[in-house]
Amino acid sequence: MTTDHAPQGYEAILTALRREIAAGQIAIGEAIPSEAELCARFRTSRGPVRQALGRLRDEGLISSGRGRRSVVLETVPVQPFDVALSFTQWCREMGVRPGQRTQRMMRRPAQRAEADALELADGEPVVSLLRLRLADDVPIMLERLTYPLEVGQHVLTFDPDSGSIFERLLGSGVDIHHATRSLDAVAADAEDARLLDVAPGAPLLRMQRRAFTMDGRPIEWSDDRYLPGHARFASTTVRGAVNSLSLLRGL
Amino acid sequence: MTTDHAPQGYEAILTALRREIAAGQIAIGEAIPSEAELCARFRTSRGPVRQALGRLRDEGLISSGRGRRSVVLETVPVQPFDVALSFTQWCREMGVRPGQRTQRMMRRPAQRAEADALELADGEPVVSLLRLRLADDVPIMLERLTYPLEVGQHVLTFDPDSGSIFERLLGSGVDIHHATRSLDAVAADAEDARLLDVAPGAPLLRMQRRAFTMDGRPIEWSDDRYLPGHARFASTTVRGAVNSLSLLRGL
DNA sequence: TAGTGGTCTAGACCACAGA
DNA sequence: CTGTGGTCTAGACCACTAG
Numbered sequence: 195m196t197t198d199h200a201p202q203g204y205e206a207i208l209t210a211l212r213r214e215i216a217a218g219q220i221a222i223g224e225a226i227p228s229e230a231e232l233c234a235r236f237r238t239s240r241g242p243v244r245q246a247l248g249r250l251r252d253e254g255l256i257s258s259g260r261g262r263r264s265v266v267l268e269t270v271p272v273q274p275f276d277v278a279l280s281f282t283q284w285c286r287e288m289g290v291r292p293g294q295r296t297q298r299m300m301r302r303p304a305q306r307a308e309a310d311a312l313e314l315a316d317g318e319p320v321v322s323l324l325r326l327r328l329a330d331d332v333p334i335m336l337e338r339l340t341y342p343l344e345v346g347q348h349v350l351t352f353d354p355d356s357g358s359i360f361e362r363l364l365g366s367g368v369d370i371h372h373a374t375r376s377l378d379a380v381a382a383d384a385e386d387a388r389l390l391d392v393a394p395g396a397p398l399l400r401m402q403r404r405a406f407t408m409d410g411r412p413i414e415w416s417d418d419r420y421l422p423g424h425a426r427f428a429s430t431t432v433r434g435a436v437n438s439l440s441l442l443r444g445l
Numbered sequence: 446m447t448t449d450h451a452p453q454g455y456e457a458i459l460t461a462l463r464r465e466i467a468a469g470q471i472a473i474g475e476a477i478p479s480e481a482e483l484c485a486r487f488r489t490s491r492g493p494v495r496q497a498l499g500r501l502r503d504e505g506l507i508s509s510g511r512g513r514r515s516v517v518l519e520t521v522p523v524q525p526f527d528v529a530l531s532f533t534q535w536c537r538e539m540g541v542r543p544g545q546r547t548q549r550m551m552r553r554p555a556q557r558a559e560a561d562a563l564e565l566a567d568g569e570p571v572v573s574l575l576r577l578r579l580a581d582d583v584p585i586m587l588e589r590l591t592y593p594l595e596v597g598q599h600v601l602t603f604d605p606d607s608g609s610i611f612e613r614l615l616g617s618g619v620d621i622h623h624a625t626r627s628l629d630a631v632a633a634d635a636e637d638a639r640l641l642d643v644a645p646g647a648p649l650l651r652m653q654r655r656a657f658t659m660d661g662r663p664i665e666w667s668d669d670r671y672l673p674g675h676a677r678f679a680s681t682t683v684r685g686a687v688n689s690l691s692l693l694r695g696l
Numbered sequence: 697t698a699g700t701g702g703t704c705t706a707g708a709c710c711a712c713a714g715a
Numbered sequence: 716c717t718g719t720g721g722t723c724t725a726g727a728c729c730a731c732t733a734g
């Protein structure tokens with residue numbers, strides 16, 4: 195669902211700068227052009243220029259401050275929303291071939307944790323999947339997905355081994371607007387161990403996710419368990435910018 | 446290092462709205478005042494109002510879009526920079542009593558991984574600490590901190606059981622400007638197991654962090670291992686907003 | 697002191713959602 | 716259709732940094 199038209203307005207400035215930084219045309223530690231120079235180059239006023247620079251700052255790509263030139267930081271790449279939610283998109287971005295082996299797909303009554311997460315009554319029907327995800331044919335992650343029936347019907351009529359459920363849902367008009375994620379570590383249970391080919395009790399990195407529509411209805415609940423060493427999560431925090439990763443107390 | 450003066454300009458709008466949302470004066474799912482209303486209320490133009498709203502959007506507190514009113518989301522709290530970097534600050538925010546039991550503090554030559562992370566030559570002197578961190582006297586996290594000597598000297602002349610190293614460094618004029626963090630899961634080694642009181646091999650949530658000055662010099666390298674169940678990391682991602690948590694390939 | 701980025705003003709046009 | 720938020724313009728003043 196990524197539009198690949200040449201961006202206009204402040205997004206043109208944003209992608210141009212992002213590209214130049216990524217390509218190393220502006221080295222780490224070097225100053226980017228001043229706002230005045232960017233205004234001239236893109237024939238625009240300061241508004242759009244500052245909008246683009248603000249985004250780069252929030253992403254941790256540059257550092258700026260009163261009186262100083264803005265400077266390129268050593269940085270962790272920031273991923274767009276789609277990549278953040280879709281294993282398939284993530285693989286593409288990483289240059290590996292995404293794969294999946296669906297273990298189970300079923301319609302059944304919601305268990306308590308699922309009902310809570312999806313804001314359903316206990317026992318209401320949900321669609322649940324258990325899929326092993328592969329990168330270049332190597333098992334990397336085990337995902338347990340749960341959808342309310344209304345959403346899950348689009349999944350039931352879909353071959354889950356054929357590609358991205360996320361893209362399928364978007365194509366079906368399901369509007370995923372925002373998501374919350376929680377990261378912790380768990381010991382592999384028997385099923386995890388068998389499918390990911392590790393010893394029972396081995397440490398796994400778990401990401402639990404809830405996805406919502408614009409009006410706040412939960413439409414997906416997932417429990418993804420990653421093999422450490424094959425995947426990790428990263429973030430950059432800059433003083434004065436937004437910091438979207440929080441440390442919370444236990445469940 | 447948090448200034449507590451009454452904020453001015455767009456920050457006044459920001460904190461006012463944040464407070465109202467936090468206090469539940471605007472319930473989840475409800476619309477916040479329109480931009481025009483906020484302009485009138487704060488006697489300002491759209492610029493500052495939009496600056497405040499943009500921040501709230503990036504933080505995942507509200508959702509907005511063309512033609513629609515902006516709406517309060519169910520949300521994960523966003524933590525300021527200090528809280529994100531300081532266990533002591535985090536505990537205060539969470540309403541628990543921070544504690545620490547320093548196991549080791551020493552000056553020694555850098556090991557290879559440390560030298561890499563701090564951009565030092567192999568064997569250059571560093572200051573390293575091993576501290577068990579407690580919340581309400583319960584062990585929660587084991588931290589291994591490493592500083593280049595130049596920074597570490599401020600730590601050596603400090604009683605590490607007396608409080609926050611982060612605050613000590615800020616007070617010594619060490620300017621921590623940005624940080625990168627990486628999250629994965631590891632099995633507890635013998636030392637971890639003994640200090641955190643778990644079985645060897647038990648899963649731990651690991652956060653590795655590098656902190657930098659404004660000009661990009663690394664000034665801290667840390668490896669924090671959290672007991673799962675006592676702490677987890679969370680993030681909210683909103684379509685169109687910045688997403689500062691990235692999934693990366695293995696190390 | 698000259699130039700920078702941070703903030704603000706007071707307008708404007710547009711795409712879109714909801715009544 | 717009206718009002719909303721998204722974007723843009725062309726100015727302005729300020730605090731600050733670097734030369």
